[in-house]
Amino acid sequence: MLTVIKNLLSYMRSYKLLTSLFLLALLFDLAFISLAPLSFKFIIDKAVEPRDPDYFFFILKVLVFTGVICLGMGILSDFALARLHTRVQADLHKRIFEHIQHLPISYFQKTRSGDLVAFFSIDLPAIGRVMNVLLTTGIQSFFVVIVSTVVLFYLEWSMAALILVGAFAIFIGPYLLSPRARKASEDDLQQFTQMTTELQENMKAQKVIKGYNLQAAVIEKFSSRLQLLSATGYRRHLMNQQLERIPLISLLFINLTIIGLGSYLALTGKITVGALVAFFTMYTSMGNSVFGLTFVIPALTEARVSMERISDLLAQSREANGQRISFTSDTHSQVDVQVDHVTFGYETKQPVLKEVSLGIPPGSRAAFVGSSGSGKSTLLQLLLGFYDPQLGQVKINGTSLADWNRGAYRERIGVVFQENFLFHGSIYDNIRISQPLATREDVIWAAKKAEIHEYIIGLPDGYETMVLDEGSNFSGGQRQRIAIARAILRDPPILLLDEATSALDPISEASINRTFDELAKGRTVISVTHRLAAITGYDQIFVFDQGKLVDQGSHQEMLDRDGSYKGLWEKQSGLSLSQNGQEATIDQERLSRLPFFQGVDPAVLGEISDLFQTETYAKGQAIIQEGDAGEKFYLIARGKVEITKAAPDSDSGQIRLAVLEDGDHFGEIALLENVPRTATVTALTPCVFLTLQRKVLYYILSRYPEIDAHVKRTLAQRRS
Numbered sequence: 001m002l003t004v005i006k007n008l009l010s011y012m013r014s015y016k017l018l019t020s021l022f023l024l025a026l027l028f029d030l031a032f033i034s035l036a037p038l039s040f041k042f043i044i045d046k047a048v049e050p051r052d053p054d055y056f057f058f059i060l061k062v063l064v065f066t067g068v069i070c071l072g073m074g075i076l077s078d079f080a081l082a083r084l085h086t087r088v089q090a091d092l093h094k095r096i097f098e099h100i101q102h103l104p105i106s107y108f109q110k111t112r113s114g115d116l117v118a119f120f121s122i123d124l125p126a127i128g129r130v131m132n133v134l135l136t137t138g139i140q141s142f143f144v145v146i147v148s149t150v151v152l153f154y155l156e157w158s159m160a161a162l163i164l165v166g167a168f169a170i171f172i173g174p175y176l177l178s179p180r181a182r183k184a185s186e187d188d189l190q191q192f193t194q195m196t197t198e199l200q201e202n203m204k205a206q207k208v209i210k211g212y213n214l215q216a217a218v219i220e221k222f223s224s225r226l227q228l229l230s231a232t233g234y235r236r237h238l239m240n241q242q243l244e245r246i247p248l249i250s251l252l253f254i255n256l257t258i259i260g261l262g263s264y265l266a267l268t269g270k271i272t273v274g275a276l277v278a279f280f281t282m283y284t285s286m287g288n289s290v291f292g293l294t295f296v297i298p299a300l301t302e303a304r305v306s307m308e309r310i311s312d313l314l315a316q317s318r319e320a321n322g323q324r325i326s327f328t329s330d331t332h333s334q335v336d337v338q339v340d341h342v343t344f345g346y347e348t349k350q351p352v353l354k355e356v357s358l359g360i361p362p363g364s365r366a367a368f369v370g371s372s373g374s375g376k377s378t379l380l381q382l383l384l385g386f387y388d389p390q391l392g393q394v395k396i397n398g399t400s401l402a403d404w405n406r407g408a409y410r411e412r413i414g415v416v417f418q419e420n421f422l423f424h425g426s427i428y429d430n431i432r433i434s435q436p437l438a439t440r441e442d443v444i445w446a447a448k449k450a451e452i453h454e455y456i457i458g459l460p461d462g463y464e465t466m467v468l469d470e471g472s473n474f475s476g477g478q479r480q481r482i483a484i485a486r487a488i489l490r491d492p493p494i495l496l497l498d499e500a501t502s503a504l505d506p507i508s509e510a511s512i513n514r515t516f517d518e519l520a521k522g523r524t525v526i527s528v529t530h531r532l533a534a535i536t537g538y539d540q541i542f543v544f545d546q547g548k549l550v551d552q553g554s555h556q557e558m559l560d561r562d563g564s565y566k567g568l569w570e571k572q573s574g575l576s577l578s579q580n581g582q583e584a585t586i587d588q589e590r591l592s593r594l595p596f597f598q599g600v601d602p603a604v605l606g607e608i609s610d611l612f613q614t615e616t617y618a619k620g621q622a623i624i625q626e627g628d629a630g631e632k633f634y635l636i637a638r639g640k641v642e643i644t645k646a647a648p649d650s651d652s653g654q655i656r657l658a659v660l661e662d663g664d665h666f667g668e669i670a671l672l673e674n675v676p677r678t679a680t681v682t683a684l685t686p687c688v689f690l691t692l693q694r695k696v697l698y699y700i701l702s703r704y705p706e707i708d709a710h711v712k713r714t715l716a717q718r719r720s
């Protein structure tokens with residue numbers, strides 16, 4: 001209880017005047033409430049029994065006069081409390097929100113969103129409640145109990161002493177129960193935040209849930225969650241009921257004792273009738289106050305849990321922020337990036353980047369390429385200062401990023417992520433967010449560069465069109481273009497692109513890449529991409545494999561070197577897309593590099609390449625479902641897919657086996673025989689595939705028995 005009061009006082013510290021006004025007004029109010037019952041003693045003993053009307057009216061006038069003053073004071077205290085309450089709540093909301101904004105990205109990755117929401121939906125209201133209850137019922141009851149106790153001792157000490165013993169019993173029960181009650185509150189809160197996290201996830205996952213017909217499974221999972229929540233909720237309610245019930249039983253016991261003893265004392269003439277009536281009235285008022293106090297206890301227990309959660313949050317370290325260096329206007333276009341022996345892992349013992357060193361001179365264009373999961377995006381996030389390396393350092397213009405003022409540094413960065421968040425608000429505001437000083441013309445200029453202007457002005461509300469639900473009323477490509485417009489509008493000296501065109505169709509992609517080329521002049525551009533054709537003109541390409549930098553140089557230099565880049569390039573070459581991105585083709589040479597077609601006559605390969613069909617899939621769409629019949633082979637002409645398998649324990653969902661991208665293939669066993677698919681394949685970005693049906697392939701091969709045998713043998717070997 002003391003901790004809660006101490007915390008409340010610290011929240012109210014900034015409002016000393018308002019708090020003093022409230023307490024003063026409350027004091028008047030309370031003085032009247034607690035002393036009014038004493039008037040019975042004077043009315044009965046000095047006016048009613050001696051039949052003295054003058055004295056009676058005198059007391060009545062005093063009562064009315066002080067009553068009116070106290071009523072006014074009571075109203076004043078209500079106003080003061082309302083203001084105090086809202087200001088303290090607003091302060092706490094702001095303080096928590098502000099603190100959350102400065103927490104490192106890693107905090108958000110390990111914290112469930114339900115927990116964050118609960119700070120605002122559960123903890124702050126609990127603090128608000130206890131503040132109200134303590135400052136009204138709490139203080140009032142406490143004050144009345146103290147004054148009444150003194151007056152009761154003055155009226156009749158023996159009965160007052162009995163009440164004190166009873167009061168001890170009233171409080172000792174809840175005191176002993178409170179650790180269990182607190183634990184019950186904590187458990188319930190934890191279950192509640194887990195439920196809200198699941199609920200939020202469920203809302204976002206509706207397409208996947210419906211696409212995979214998972215309704216029954218998620219309802220069942222949610223029901224189990226609700227059962228756990230009901231169990232903790234039941235325990236919490238029961239505890240709170242008991243906290244209120246135990247004092248009531250003690251109160252009943254005291255009532256009975258006092259009635260018996262009081263009447264006996266009056267009967268034997270040890271106290272006057274006036275004193276007895278005053279005693280009972282006073283005692284009743286005290287009893288009500290004690291009763292009021294019993295309501296304070298559950299509120300205190302809840303608030304204590306919430307205050308602990310909030311102070312844990314506020315104790316979380318903020319993002320490291322060097323104070324020394326920030327950009328000056330003359331360094332605007334001079335950003336030199338050095339990565340110096342950097343080792344980093346999200347989990348300290350599992351490095352995702354190992355001893356990476358590279359340099360990107362000012363005004364140059366660099367690309368990070370490599371297989372999925374090789375650490376490209378992670379390095380980009382280190383360049384953004386989202387994480388700090390465990391070993392080595394990232395240097396910007398020769399100074400370690402740790403010494404930069406991160407806010408000032410990031411203000412000079414334009415970044416386009418793979419997934420770009422759009423805020424609830426107009427398209428105009430969503431673009432302008434990167435440059436609050438931008439004029440309407442600037443915003444339109446950026447939108448034109450990002451090739452989204454024409455689309456926006458075609459909408460009924462144009463730039464004022466509202467973005468709903470994180471941008472669900474726009475396509476992935478449109479969202480990406482809005483994000484590109486944002487980055488362009490910022491006019492930054494350093495542009496970071498993380499698969500910035502992954503959601504665009506090939507024509508738009510080529511055209512946006514030309515815009516980026518144009519924008520690159522005088523800036524440092526760092527692009528993470530798996531689409532090598534887009535970066536052949538870059539000054540430097542860095543190739544990553546399993547967290548290591550394995551090759552670097554220009555496109556041509558690395559092709560000449562026959563290193564890992566050449567392998568990546570060859571995988572993607574020989575596949576082309578029509579301008580509209582709807583038709584893909586594969587050339588003979590590329591086909592001959594597929595393991596099971598190696599050594600096959602070029603003429604036959606020519607025939608086979610004509611048999612491939614183009615299939616397109618939207619992001620999130622299932623291409624193959626585990627268990628389905630397999631009759632097709634897939635080659636990714638463009639896009640990225642995820643291969644997953646149901647976990648052996650059906651509750652754990654899907655296990656990710658691999659991520660494949662441009663030039664990769666899957667499903668070749670289907671060319672051999674119709675066996676059920678052993679995994680599920682889902683499009684992570686919009687995808688274009690070249691597909692080959694077993695029946696169609698075998699129709700061709702049937703004309704070439706030798707080749708037929710060779711292909712079947714190689715496929716069978718690959719299967720084993």
Ligand SMILES: Nc1ncnc2c1ncn2[C@@H]1O[C@H](COP(=O)(O)OP(=O)(O)OP(=O)(O)O)[C@@H](O)[C@H]1O
Nearest residue numbers: 109346352370371372373374375376377378379659
């Ligand atoms: N927030 C995270 N917490 C833990 N591990 C992560 C996190 N983000 C990425 N990883 C892991 O770090 C490794 C490198 O991931 P990263 O995203 O940097 O690879 P990438 O080369 O950019 O891949 P992609 O092309 O698929 O985006 C992967 O094994 C990935 O699972």
